[in-house]
Amino acid sequence: MSYVGWILITGSLVGILCGTIGCFLILRKMAMLADAISHTVLLGIVAAYLISQSMQGIYMLIGACLVGLLTAFFIQLLDSSGVQADAAIGVVFTFLFAVGIILISLYARNVHLDVQHVLMGEIAFVPWDTWEWNGYSMGPKAVWMLGTVLIINLILITLFYKEIKISSFDPQMAIALGIPVTFIHYLLMGMVSVTAVASFDSVGAILVVAMLIAPGATAYLLTDRLSTMLILSAVIGVLSSILGYYAAAYWNVSIAGCMATAAGLLFGLAFLFSPKHGLVARMLAMRKIKINPPA
Amino acid sequence: MWTQLVTILSDPNTQWVLSGTILLGIASGVLGSFALLRKQSLIGDAMAHAALPGICLAFLLTSSKSIAWLLLGALLTSLIGSYCIQIIVRFSRIKQDTALGLVLSVFFGIGIVLLTYIAQSGAGNQSGLNTFIFGQAASLVGQDVRIISGVALVLLFITSLLFKEFKLITFDPEFAQGLGLPVRFLSGLLMLLIVAAVVVGLQAVGVVLMAAMLITPAISARYWTDNLAKMIVIAGGIGALSSVSGVILSTLAKGLATGPLIIVCATVIFLFSLFLAPQRGLVSKLIRHYRVKQSIAKSRGQLAAGWEEHKGVEL
Numbered sequence: 001m002s003y004v005g006w007i008l009i010t011g012s013l014v015g016i017l018c019g020t021i022g023c024f025l026i027l028r029k030m031a032m033l034a035d036a037i038s039h040t041v042l043l044g045i046v047a048a049y050l051i052s053q054s055m056q057g058i059y060m061l062i063g064a065c066l067v068g069l070l071t072a073f074f075i076q077l078l079d080s081s082g083v084q085a086d087a088a089i090g091v092v093f094t095f096l097f098a099v100g101i102i103l104i105s106l107y108a109r110n111v112h113l114d115v116q117h118v119l120m121g122e123i124a125f126v127p128w129d130t131w132e133w134n135g136y137s138m139g140p141k142a143v144w145m146l147g148t149v150l151i152i153n154l155i156l157i158t159l160f161y162k163e164i165k166i167s168s169f170d171p172q173m174a175i176a177l178g179i180p181v182t183f184i185h186y187l188l189m190g191m192v193s194v195t196a197v198a199s200f201d202s203v204g205a206i207l208v209v210a211m212l213i214a215p216g217a218t219a220y221l222l223t224d225r226l227s228t229m230l231i232l233s234a235v236i237g238v239l240s241s242i243l244g245y246y247a248a249a250y251w252n253v254s255i256a257g258c259m260a261t262a263a264g265l266l267f268g269l270a271f272l273f274s275p276k277h278g279l280v281a282r283m284l285a286m287r288k289i290k291i292n293p294p295a
Numbered sequence: 296m297w298t299q300l301v302t303i304l305s306d307p308n309t310q311w312v313l314s315g316t317i318l319l320g321i322a323s324g325v326l327g328s329f330a331l332l333r334k335q336s337l338i339g340d341a342m343a344h345a346a347l348p349g350i351c352l353a354f355l356l357t358s359s360k361s362i363a364w365l366l367l368g369a370l371l372t373s374l375i376g377s378y379c380i381q382i383i384v385r386f387s388r389i390k391q392d393t394a395l396g397l398v399l400s401v402f403f404g405i406g407i408v409l410l411t412y413i414a415q416s417g418a419g420n421q422s423g424l425n426t427f428i429f430g431q432a433a434s435l436v437g438q439d440v441r442i443i444s445g446v447a448l449v450l451l452f453i454t455s456l457l458f459k460e461f462k463l464i465t466f467d468p469e470f471a472q473g474l475g476l477p478v479r480f481l482s483g484l485l486m487l488l489i490v491a492a493v494v495v496g497l498q499a500v501g502v503v504l505m506a507a508m509l510i511t512p513a514i515s516a517r518y519w520t521d522n523l524a525k526m527i528v529i530a531g532g533i534g535a536l537s538s539v540s541g542v543i544l545s546t547l548a549k550g551l552a553t554g555p556l557i558i559v560c561a562t563v564i565f566l567f568s569l570f571l572a573p574q575r576g577l578v579s580k581l582i583r584h585y586r587v588k589q590s591i592a593k594s595r596g597q598l599a600a601g602w603e604e605h606k607g608v609e610l
Contacts, residue, residue, distance in 0.1 A: 026389075031396035032337055039503065081569070081577060086336045087514040094507030095562040098555035101429070105552050206344070206503075207407070210400030217393050254411040260404025267397060271387055279386050 004245075006127040006140050011245055011259060013146035014199045014211055015237025021153065021195050022216030023226070023233050024188055027168045032086070033072065035209045036093035037189065038196040040071040042205055043100035045197065050107055061145075061197055068193020069186060071096060121204030121256045123245075142201050149198040153191050157230075160184065165226055203256040211237060214263035221267075221274040236266055303546050312432055315440035316538035316557065319496050320508065322447035324534030325454055325527045326492045327509035328516060329485055332465050332523075336513075337392075338377060338486075340506035341399040342493045345376030347406025347502060350427055351413060362442055362498070365427075369494045376402050377486060403502070430501030432553035433545065439498055446495045450488050454527075461485055462523050500554035508534065511561040518572035537561035 025034045041064040048063025071092055078088035126142045138144070157164065167174035167184045174181050192212070199208045219233035243266075244259030251258075272279050303309055330336055346369035353368025354360065376398045383394040410424060426434070435443075454461065463471040464481050472478050489509070496505045516530035541557030570577050 026393050029390055029392050031390075031393040035340075035396050035399065078569075082575070083514060083569070084331065084334065084336070086334060087331055087510050090336050090340065090506050090510035091514060091562060091565060094504050094511070094558050098504055098507070098558040098562075101552055101555040102559065105550050105555075106548070206400060206403050209396055210404050213393060213396040214401060217389055217397055220389065220393075221387060248408075251408075251412065252415055253409075254407045257404045257407030257411065260401055261408055264397070264401030264404065267401075271383065271389075277388055282386070 003127050004249075006143065007123055007245055007255070008242060010123055010126050010140065010142055010146065010202050011241030011255075012238040013143065013150060014202055014208075014259075015215065015239070015241040016234040017146060017150050017153065017195050017237075018199060018208065018211035019215040019219075019233035019235075019237030020157065020230050021188070021191055022212040022214075022237075023219065023229050024164060024168055025192070025212060026216045026220055027226075028188075030188075031213050032089050033075065033189070034192050034196075034212050036075065036089050037068045037071050037192050038205050038208045038212070039093045040067050040096040040100070041193060041196045041200065043067050043096045043103070044193070045200070046100050046103045050103065061149075061194060064197035064200075065190055065193045067096065068196065069190055071193075072186060072189035121200060121202050121207065123202040123255045126202055142198075145198050146202075149194050153195065156187065156191060160187065164188070203259060207256045207260045210260035210263050211240070214260070214267050215240060218263075218267045218270040221270040221277045224276075236263070240266055300543070303543060306546075309542065309546060311437060311440050312435050312553070313539060313542050315435050315443045316432055316499055316542055316553075317535045318444045318447035319492075319499055320512070320534030320536075320538035320557075321531040322450045322534075323492045323496055323505075323508040324512035324516070324530035324532070325451060326485075326489045327513035327534075328523070328527045328530045329454075329461060329465055330489050330509055331513040331517065333485075335489075336510045337395055337506065338380070339489060339493050339509040341380065341395045341402075342373040342377060342490050343497060343502045343505035344399040344406075345402035346370075346373045346494055346497055347403055347427065348372045348409055350424060350497075351406055351409035354424060355409065355413060360424075362439055365424075366442070366446075366494050369427075369497065370490060372402065373490045373494060374487070377490065426501075427497050428502050429552070430497065430499050430504065430554040432499040432542065432557070435499060443495050443499070446491060450492055453484075453488060457481070457484070458524070465523075500557060504554050504558050507558045507561060511558070511565050512537065515561070515565040515568040518568040518575045533561065533564050537564060 022034075025031050044064035044067030045060050047067065048059040051063075052059040074092045074096075075088050078092065079085055083091070126140050129141050131138045131141045131144055163174070163179045163184055166177065167179055167181050171181060174184075195212070196205070196208050199211065203211060215233045215236040216229070218236050219229045222232055223229050240263035241259050243262040245255055247253075247262065248255040248258035270278065273281075275281055304313075327336070327339070330339055349368035349370065349372030350365045351368075352372070353364045356368075357364045379398050380391070380394045383389050383397070384391050389397075413424065460471070460476060460481050463474070463476065464478050464485070468478050468482075471481075493505050493509065496508055500508055512530045512533040513526075515533050516526045519529050520526050537557050537560040540560040542553055544560070545551045545553040545556045568576065571579075573579055
């Protein structure tokens with residue numbers, strides 16, 4: 001497999017992974033919670049490094065997952081003790097992120113964990129960081145990690161599809177039906193944390209938010225069916241990655257940044273030209289009403 | 296301990312940093328209170344991220360690192376960002392939080408693209424631009440502090456001048472409209488002030504943590520009073536206090552970042568307020584709850600006793 005091939009595969013995996021999870025975040029109005037978690041994952045990674053003294057993927061995943069769940073839990077806690085919802089998110093994630101940065105500047109100065117890398121990711125280095133097994137090169141570590149998380153996420157989504165769907169669209173009914181709404185909430189938050197940390201190496205903490213939200217939001221403007229939305233969102237995620245990579249290669253700029261920009265552009269197109277929910281379609285519909293007012 | 300503190304405070308460099316961050320803390324605390332009450336706390340976060348492309352563009356166009364141009368660029372793209380959020384929410388079925396996250400991350404992505412473009416085009420040393428991402432309060436120099444202080448003072452002045460109007464559009468925009476106040480203009484102006492506070496703070500605490508400077512002091516102040524005028528004074532005070540303690544703590548060890556420490560101090564103050572504030576704090580709520588329970592138990596006991604006493608009485 002060529003260098004470019006691995007990058008495209010990594011980007012596409014990030015696109016599919018973030019795209020599918022992102023749909024639920026948008027439907028449940030938890031986009032900013034995802035933003036919070038993708039920031040606090042930093043603390044999880046630093047803590048995992050400090051405790052285990054190694055940069056192995058599995059420790060990072062566990063640490064990130066724990067801190068991600070903790071973030072969701074703290075926000076919930078503040079929320080239920082009467083703090084305004086948006087302020088609760090803001091207080092919790094900035095605090096945990098600040099602690100993460102302080103820990104880095106105190107202890108982890110001379111490791112690979114520089115903050116720049118953490119925020120922006122470096123997908124260009126992914127193909128060189130390969131996994132050796134019995135002397136064979138098995139391809140980049142990041143691809144294995146993303147692949148594993150993708151399979152876990154897909155299994156969880158198919159297992160709990162009905163439950164997630166009902167609790168996303170109608171939480172009251174979900175409670176009435178006896179669906180464990182809280183469990184589903186934390187399940188999703190756990191999936192978001194794991195997704196964030198797996199995508200971390202490639203796209204960094206803040207741009208993973210773009211990959212989480214933009215494809216889902218674009219798909220949301222294009223369809224009214226959840227199953228279609230999930231597939232569309234994954235496709236748009238992959239498309240943003242590929243477009244982003246080639247734009248970045250052409251102008252010789254940050255790949256992750258270009259992926260986020262491409263995702264934003266695709267959203268802009270859907271916002272304007274979506275057949276049903278787009279701005280143009282809406283305006284045409286308005287004009288039709290003005291010309292032939294309904295009786 | 297005391298002499299150590301005096302030596303820290305007599306260092307001229309620390310004095311510069313302190314005066315800049317204190318004014319910044321006050322201004323963001325005051326404006327953050329309005330943002331909080333208007334349920335726009337996280338907009339500050341989005342604005343801070345959306346400032347990055349503006350900083351890069353200003354650098355590309357003027358090829359100078361003059362702080363005034365960079366801040367102007369930042370202000371411009373932040374305002375475009377806030378406009379985009381409003382447009383997306385108004386003209387599509389995307390909700391506010393999704394629009395926020397979308398604008399925040401996509402603008403930041405564009406910023407990163409521009410940053411790498413500057414780095415490889417050899418247009419000059421862009422290392423100064425990186426400081427905006429994490430902030431470098433410790434390296435603030437006279438020029439930066441003068442601009443931060445100047446902007447902060449102007450923001451505070453405008454806020455005090457229009458306090459009554461801002462109060463009205465925050466709590467009852469319909470009534471303000473009815474009185475004939477230019478509500479849309481005033482909301483726009485308030486938003487501009489908030490964005491300006493965010494933008495001048497970038498250099499000190501950075502893109503990611505600037506949101507906390509707006510949110511944390513304001514939400515802490517909310518626990519101590521129900522009066523807006525008192526709230527903004529307290530929030531400004533908490534902002535200043537966290538700045539001072541953050542700056543002093545960061546001088547204790549080498550390599551400690553000032554911005555994150557300021558945020559941690561503010562969060563500690565928030566937790567203190569959350570638990571121990573006299574009326575709304577969790578502890579005083581618990582005590583009140585316990586007292587009510589006690590008095591209910593007491594009257595129940597009296598009732599039961601009365602019932603026993605009159606059991607045999609024919610009515």
